[in-house]
Amino acid sequence: xxxxxxxxxxxxxxxxxxxxxxxxxxxxxxxxxxxxxxxxxxxxxxxxxxxxxxxxxxxxxxxxxxxxxxxxxxxxxxxxxxxxxxxxxxxxxxxxxxxxxxxxxxxxxxxxxxxxxxxx
Amino acid sequence: xxxxxxxxxxxxxxxxxxxxxxxxxxxxxxxxxxxxxxxxxxxxxxxxxxxxxxxxxxxxxxxxxxxxxxxxxxxxxxxxxxxxxxxxxxxxxxxxxxxxxxxxxxxxxxxxxxxxxxxxxxxxxxxxxxxxxxxxxxxxxxxxxxxxxxxxxxxxxxxxxxxxxxxxxxxxxxxxxxxxxxxxxxxxxxxxxxxxxxxxxxxxxxxxxxxxxxxxxxxxxxxxxxxxxxxxxxxxxxxxxxxxxxxxxxxxxxxxxxxxxxxxxxxxxxxxxxxxxxxxxxxxxxxxxxxxxxxxxxxxxxxxxxxxxxxxxxxxxxxxxxxxxxxxxxxxxxxxxxxxxxxxxxxxxxxxxxxxxxxxxxxxxxxxxxxxxxxxxxxxxxxxxxxxxxxxxxxxxxxxxxxxxxxxxxxxxxxxxxxxxxxxxxxxxxxxxxxxxxxxxxxxxxxxxxxxxxxxxxxxxxxxxxxxxxxxxxxxxxx
Numbered sequence: 001x002x003x004x005x006x007x008x009x010x011x012x013x014x015x016x017x018x019x020x021x022x023x024x025x026x027x028x029x030x031x032x033x034x035x036x037x038x039x040x041x042x043x044x045x046x047x048x049x050x051x052x053x054x055x056x057x058x059x060x061x062x063x064x065x066x067x068x069x070x071x072x073x074x075x076x077x078x079x080x081x082x083x084x085x086x087x088x089x090x091x092x093x094x095x096x097x098x099x100x101x102x103x104x105x106x107x108x109x110x111x112x113x114x115x116x117x118x119x120x
Numbered sequence: 121x122x123x124x125x126x127x128x129x130x131x132x133x134x135x136x137x138x139x140x141x142x143x144x145x146x147x148x149x150x151x152x153x154x155x156x157x158x159x160x161x162x163x164x165x166x167x168x169x170x171x172x173x174x175x176x177x178x179x180x181x182x183x184x185x186x187x188x189x190x191x192x193x194x195x196x197x198x199x200x201x202x203x204x205x206x207x208x209x210x211x212x213x214x215x216x217x218x219x220x221x222x223x224x225x226x227x228x229x230x231x232x233x234x235x236x237x238x239x240x241x242x243x244x245x246x247x248x249x250x251x252x253x254x255x256x257x258x259x260x261x262x263x264x265x266x267x268x269x270x271x272x273x274x275x276x277x278x279x280x281x282x283x284x285x286x287x288x289x290x291x292x293x294x295x296x297x298x299x300x301x302x303x304x305x306x307x308x309x310x311x312x313x314x315x316x317x318x319x320x321x322x323x324x325x326x327x328x329x330x331x332x333x334x335x336x337x338x339x340x341x342x343x344x345x346x347x348x349x350x351x352x353x354x355x356x357x358x359x360x361x362x363x364x365x366x367x368x369x370x371x372x373x374x375x376x377x378x379x380x381x382x383x384x385x386x387x388x389x390x391x392x393x394x395x396x397x398x399x400x401x402x403x404x405x406x407x408x409x410x411x412x413x414x415x416x417x418x419x420x421x422x423x424x425x426x427x428x429x430x431x432x433x434x435x436x437x438x439x440x441x442x443x444x445x446x447x448x449x450x451x452x453x454x455x456x457x458x459x460x461x462x463x464x465x466x467x468x469x470x471x472x473x474x475x476x477x478x479x480x481x482x483x484x485x486x487x488x489x490x491x492x493x494x495x496x497x498x499x500x501x502x503x504x505x506x507x508x509x510x511x512x513x514x515x516x517x518x519x520x521x522x523x524x525x526x527x528x529x530x531x532x533x534x535x536x537x538x539x540x541x542x543x544x545x546x547x548x549x550x551x552x553x554x555x556x557x558x559x560x561x562x563x564x565x566x567x568x569x570x571x572x573x574x575x576x577x578x579x580x581x582x583x584x585x586x587x588x589x590x591x592x593x594x595x596x597x598x599x
Contacts, residue, residue: 013384013410017391024395055457082379083458103383107390 373454460499
């Protein structure tokens with residue numbers, strides 16, 4: 001069974017591109033531009049990997065990270081952000097983040113990180 | 121002519137009038153004094169003549185020659201007095217009457233002398249002698265009466281002239297002071313007006329005053345206009361430097377804001393390269409179109425910022441308040457994203473347009489937003505309420521934060537230039553410049569704050585009343 005990945009970013013292009021690339025790699029990918037909807041989906045379905053933007057309207061990436069850690073200790077979280085500050089990175093590491101990508105994201109590196117996270 | 125010159129001239133005229141009055145008074149009192157001396161002499165003469173007539177009467181009653189001798193003795197004394205006081209008597213009687221008096225006196229004395237020396241009384245002596253004596257006393261009495269009337273008249277005239285002169289001086293004073301008051305008050309009113317305009321921030325109108333100084337007050341008015349021009353220049357510089365200070369804060373947010381479209385472009389390009397072989401023609405086109413959309417987005421962000429930074433001449437335009445607020449919020453939207461501040465905006469529908477210099481009002485709003493965000497370092501709520509008071513003709517914008525608040529002492533100074541609570545981070549110009557801009561728009565800016573709870577700024581900006589509409593309304597009222 002392919003690994004389940006969810007991508008959350010309020011930029012539609014990010015969702016689409018990451019979905020395309022990772023689908024190409026053989027993963028099953030769902031995307032959300034609305035973080036509230038994404039969180040609802042996460043609550044009803046366990047994903048192996050969550051790729052989320054940090055700064056979003058309503059619920060932000062840190063809230064999602066905390067919730068995923070609580071619900072699914074086995075799941076990994078990769079964070080993308082255009083607002084990369086050291087404070088944000090430290091906060092994320094404290095919350096057991098798998099990887100942290102400042103935007104613009106390099107697709108090859110992201111692919112490598114995803115592979116590593118899913119142990120395949 | 122300078123005011124100093126005018127006052128000197130008025131004082132000289134007044135001094136001249138008082139001099140003329142004094143000279144006139146001196147002359148007239150002098151005349152009265154000499155007249156009084158004449159009256160004294162004539163009075164003495166009159167008494168002596170009456171004594172003579174008494175002796176004359178005694179002679180006719182008792183035929184006593186000694187009485188006639190007395191007449192002659194006294195008559196000679198009178199003659200002496202008449203001779204010695206010729207000048208005064210001449211003045212009173214005139215030469216003709218003086219001669220008559222002299223001739224009559226000598227004839228009278230001659231007759232008496234003749235009777236004394238001959239011891240005989242010539243025929244008609246009694247009648248002639250009495251007539252002459254009577255004529256003498258009559259003359260002196262007429263003279264006395266005339267002189268007294270004359271002195272009386274002169275005194276009365278002097279009193280009258282004095283009253284007239286005093287009234288004239290009083291009137292002159294009144295006119296002169298009235299003139300000065302009118303003149304000075306008129307100029308002071310112009311100055312007062314200009315100062316009031318300046319205090320209302322209408323420096324431009326004060327600066328427009330062109331006046332060629334003719335007096336000291338004109339100098340002051342000209343200085344006021346020069347000052348306004350200078351202030352206007354500095355205000356423009358201040359406005360710009362404050363805007364650049366705001367811009368510095370905005371830029372950090374914009375740098376982040378650019379991250380998203382740049383990331384999108386980068387992802388599209390990377391995807392395009394790695395998926396090139398499996399992409400259809402349509403998809404390739406879509407990729408490029410998406411990239412173009414993202415570059416447009418970058419241009420828009422940069423243009424917004426450039427638009428804000430540009431120094432422009434004040435230009436009033438009719439604008440929908442909603443658009444203005446949205447644009448100002450866009451400028452700080454990145455600040456909101458990189459902090460934990462949540463924006464809540466409530467914009468009433470159907471807001472009337474305002475007539476303002478849009479970039480300037482944007483500058484004020486951006487400044488208030490930045491202040492609010494900076495007052496909430498731990499995050500909080502920024503609420504923007506926009507409504508209108510149609511009956512008062514004002515658009516009301518409330519900018520409320522849940523930040524640190526401002527102390528009561530600081531509240532008194534927050535609109536003062538160079539006053540800042542942000543230490544070296546602030547220029548202390550933001551609110552002072554905002555205050556200037558809002559006053560220039562005939563609006564008002566007020567602040568309420570509670571330490572630890574937050575601050576609310578309230579802007580009042582007049583709603584636009586197009587001139588034609590006003591005229592129509594007036595026409596309607598008159599029908």
